[in-house]
Amino acid sequence: MNVLQRWMMRRKMPTAECVRVAEVVQQYLDGEGTAAEALRVERHLDECTTCGLEADALQALKEAVRRHGERDAEAREQLREFAERLARGDIDPVDKTV
Amino acid sequence: MTLQAPDAEREAAFAKHVIPEVDVMFRVAMSLTRNRAEAEDLVQDSLIRAYRAIDRFDGRHPRAWLLTILRNTHINRNRRRRPELLRDPDVEMERLATTSAGDDYDPESVVVEPIFDATVIAALEALPDRFRTAVELVDLAGLSYQEAADQLNVPVGTVMSRLHRARRRMRADLEDAGFGIKEIE
Numbered sequence: 001m002n003v004l005q006r007w008m009m010r011r012k013m014p015t016a017e018c019v020r021v022a023e024v025v026q027q028y029l030d031g032e033g034t035a036a037e038a039l040r041v042e043r044h045l046d047e048c049t050t051c052g053l054e055a056d057a058l059q060a061l062k063e064a065v066r067r068h069g070e071r072d073a074e075a076r077e078q079l080r081e082f083a084e085r086l087a088r089g090d091i092d093p094v095d096k097t098v
Numbered sequence: 099m100t101l102q103a104p105d106a107e108r109e110a111a112f113a114k115h116v117i118p119e120v121d122v123m124f125r126v127a128m129s130l131t132r133n134r135a136e137a138e139d140l141v142q143d144s145l146i147r148a149y150r151a152i153d154r155f156d157g158r159h160p161r162a163w164l165l166t167i168l169r170n171t172h173i174n175r176n177r178r179r180r181p182e183l184l185r186d187p188d189v190e191m192e193r194l195a196t197t198s199a200g201d202d203y204d205p206e207s208v209v210v211e212p213i214f215d216a217t218v219i220a221a222l223e224a225l226p227d228r229f230r231t232a233v234e235l236v237d238l239a240g241l242s243y244q245e246a247a248d249q250l251n252v253p254v255g256t257v258m259s260r261l262h263r264a265r266r267r268m269r270a271d272l273e274d275a276g277f278g279i280k281e282i283e
Contacts, residue, residue: 064218069238087113
């Protein structure tokens with residue numbers, strides 16, 4: 001189902017503001033874009049259920065991907081320890097890749 | 099010809115600039131290698147190179163500096179060991195051969211909506227490389243659009259376009275699996 005079909009399901013039409021916000025909502029959720037844009041997006045998502053649900057869906061997607069990235073905690077911890085040992089001079093940085 | 103910095107300075111610079119970026123390096127390495135053991139090797143090699151080069155680092159943009167080292171180390175490793183990968187634009191077969199979902203399964207991380215998460219990850223893995231990489235760099239590794247663009251050597255607009263298209267495909271897959279938006283009337 002695309003965005004327009006979703007709107008039609010709710011028997012509503014997107015407003016001009018809905019269209020403008022849809023263009024920048026992903027940047028907003030990604031932490032990009034200006035503070036003014038963020039304010040505008042937030043205000044609209046508060047007022048508009050359909051756009052709000054859309055943003056929630058995108059955010060849920062991002063968070064699932066982020067959780068997937070958390071699964072290698074042990075590997076990352078070991079690498080941090082490796083880096084700390086390098087920093088302390090505990091490892092002789094011999095080039096392993098001949 | 100620069101003098102080599104005293105060890106104490108070198109170690110302090112390394113601790114300050116490099117250690118905070120190890121997580122990001124690993125996540126980007128996972129995106130590059132598609133394999134945890136290789137990613138660990140790649141990050142360790144890159145950390146060693148960074149340690150040796152830290153006295154030449156000007157202190158600005160440590161993440162960009164480290165990811166450049168990571169990328170170059172990866173290219174050099176593949177050039178030596180698997181030269182055909184550099185010529186082959188489609189590394190999907192390599193990815194399928196080396197990825198093992200079973201190894202990466204961590205029961206403790208699967209707390210919230212495991213079926214939703216599994217569906218999202220399946221959708222992610224099903225994406226064409228260039229779309230999947232955009233999502234991995236921004237959503238998984240937490241890079242900014244500009245950092246991802248630098249890593250991929252493409253304009254920021256390309257990163258944004260790939261992200262949009264990747265997410266649209268992933269949402270289509272989710273809807274096919276029954277995870278559409280619940281319309282509340």
